[in-house]
Amino acid sequence: MINKCVDDLAAALAGISSGASVMISGFGNAGIPTNLLHGLSALGLSRLTLILNAIRRVNDCDPTFFAEGQIEHVITTAFRGPGQEPAAFETQWQDGKVSFEIVPQGTFAERIRAGGAGIPAFYTPTAAGTPLAEGREQRDFNGRTCVLETALTADVALLRAQKADRYGNLCFRGTQANFGAAMAAAAELAIVEVEEITEHALPPEQVHLPGIYVQRLFQAARKD
Amino acid sequence: MINKCVDDLAAALAGISSGASVMISGFGNAGIPTNLLHGLSALGLSRLTLILNAIRRVNDCDPTFFAEGQIEHVITTAFRGPGQEPAAFETQWQDGKVSFEIVPQGTFAERIRAGGAGIPAFYTPTAAGTPLAEGREQRDFNGRTCVLETALTADVALLRAQKADRYGNLCFRGTQANFGAAMAAAAELAIVEVEEITEHALPPEQVHLPGIYVQRLFQAARKD
């Protein structure tokens, strides 16, 4: 019998090792898997690559991630902390301890979608004619210059949903899906914290993400 | 006040002209907009390009389309009629009156999705190493040969849904979405026949296709 539920945080995160690439969902505070994030930070791993929309959200949620220098590389649309003073990760970047790749948000989302959809590369008009396209492969389609972008995949994806059934089918609430839906498909191991695991299967036409994309489910109340 | 409903079939199809490219949804009998198809055929246009999964479904639904030679070109995953004898469109092809492009179904779906998503071209492993890739641009990614495919767009998309609200938001029933969801986004003018136009707006989290992709709604019972 298929049952993707695990009993506790330790089981949810079992097997993630140093050097792993980890996609983390969340836009604003919606869809951020804070329970999983705290758990991952507590594992004390090193040389992680984080792939997420805005690095400051992880920093806000669990600053020990950066205080302890667990992160080696970040792929993100926003490598900036709040306020005028540099955040810990900005200092580490300037000290050469953390590197990053900055990606326009739509290209970021599409690269992850491509990773899950078996599309190794695609062309997009976004960023053509800007410094982000310098030194990159460009090509004109229908008279418009486009940039070649490659798929993003990862070892692990961490996301949050409102409801799941034991098959791993997910329903998101509000804007909780954001990057998580695509990340689950792009990662080898998708781990989901959910508010509620339903007794019965979710109605087929109301499933937002099919269970095929989910490997582990962990029930946990939202934590801000 | 936004209201995408039109009163009758004539209004739904108004403005489509000879030479237009028309995407038509449907897989098996699910999601085929038969009312719109009969209406389009009755317009008596010429030089149409049809973009659809299987040409025989149109032929089954309204053979006058091909009897009258309205079609010039077909982009499809299946240019084959039932049985051993050639169908009308197969004869027209052999007589040089109709041309076609044959596309693997997943590439067909992805090219339409790309058309609606502003991705002019992408690489896919599908068809690499087969006769369909001969003479095509190919390239290796991660040690795997891939084929360059370009987006498909069209002047018009015809599709069928179960429910719509006046904003054009759609809910599909069963496997009705199939190619229609992507086709609506890839066409300049998406025309939808729906079983029911609801008095109230559809619940936001249950909308399968946002109304931004729909230009005209036409209420019509399913016709087989």
Next chain:
Amino acid sequence: MSKPLSREQMAWRAAQDLADGAYVNLGLGMPVLAANYAPADRDIFYHAENGVLGVGPVAGPGQEDPELVDAGSQMVTLRDGASIVDSAASFAMIRGGHLDLTILGGFQVAANGDLANWDALVPNKGPLIGGAMDLAAGARAVHVIMRHTASDGSARLVAECSYPLTAPGVVKRVYTDLAVLDVDIDGEAGGGFVAREIIPGLSRGELTAATGAALAFAPDCKLLEAPDLPEA
């Protein structure tokens, strides 16, 4: 003596151009204020790039849901007919040219329509790009709201952007605290900016002096008169 428009007045002016039935994305800062001032007879769908089509007013007490936010991470409500998609689908909507308009903030706009609004080259801080490049490249029309000059008095409407570009040749209209200006991309007015409206009391010479690129005045250039508005 002229009085530059307030943030709210600039947003109000931009809002007057929102078309009935339009799908519109409003950037952070002044652009998002425009939703407060859209004329009552316009039925508009506001898009937020994190996946909302049909953003409603900011959530009031008792309405807040931390799992429902707009692109500025504010807790919001939904309008009638709203729908929600994931980020990949939301940017497909943007990139695919389905939005009629985006209104963005800007650091600089050049006379050829180039936009620079993502990297102000702040020392010791990392870059923040978000969805600006996708919106600028993808929306059918790009309008910009920004002050006419920088705090040091230097021009922000320029012959060529000195800040890194967000997208080349995309801006159609700029709303500043001094004027409404179109970008003459087609060269009908000889290239450069074309002032459509100018605030009362400001001379054409003063506007020209505050503009760092060729500036023409539309034959029907009007006074830009905005109502008094409380701070939003």
Next chain:
Amino acid sequence: MSKPLSREQMAWRAAQDLADGAYVNLGLGMPVLAANYAPADRDIFYHAENGVLGVGPVAGPGQEDPELVDAGSQMVTLRDGASIVDSAASFAMIRGGHLDLTILGGFQVAANGDLANWDALVPNKGPLIGGAMDLAAGARAVHVIMRHTASDGSARLVAECSYPLTAPGVVKRVYTDLAVLDVDIDGEAGGGFVAREIIPGLSRGELTAATGAALAFAPDCKLLEAPDLPEA
């Protein structure tokens, strides 16, 4: 005297290899029959490329919904835990390598794993490709069910396909009416096909003669014994 397997028996044998918890796409014809013979202790999700994940039994009287069909356009039901997506998302699932297995029909399979199953070069008929190329290129494993030889007696397990390819080098296992054979892609058995099971009464020499490419026999090559099954 040997008795070749029936269609149902070939499908039955293929079904015995379906893993518990697997996501599986079954092609038209014999492959789709395999769902009838999966062992009862296996919890399997059948995928249909028109968008169903969790196809259930064919719809009985009163259950038919013309808007709910499988990839063979048959009206079907859904299993517990099923979900439905559109075609673009469904093929993203296939192409992205999320299906554990696809079982397809075949015209020819070559000793290097090449598959030809879409174009039998029928005169006066147009081509029909459907989702075969995407499935063959995208699924993590490709198994094929087909008769061992063509109706004219010619080999269908060949050194090189003469029919147009569906995908190169993808087939892992072939179920025929005479044998179960693996493709020795890694060359562990010297390349070619490796017979894992052979029907009772058929000699190794007879199987070799019916096979148009190098054929080895696994050290533990077993008898392929299928139950009697009514026609499906």
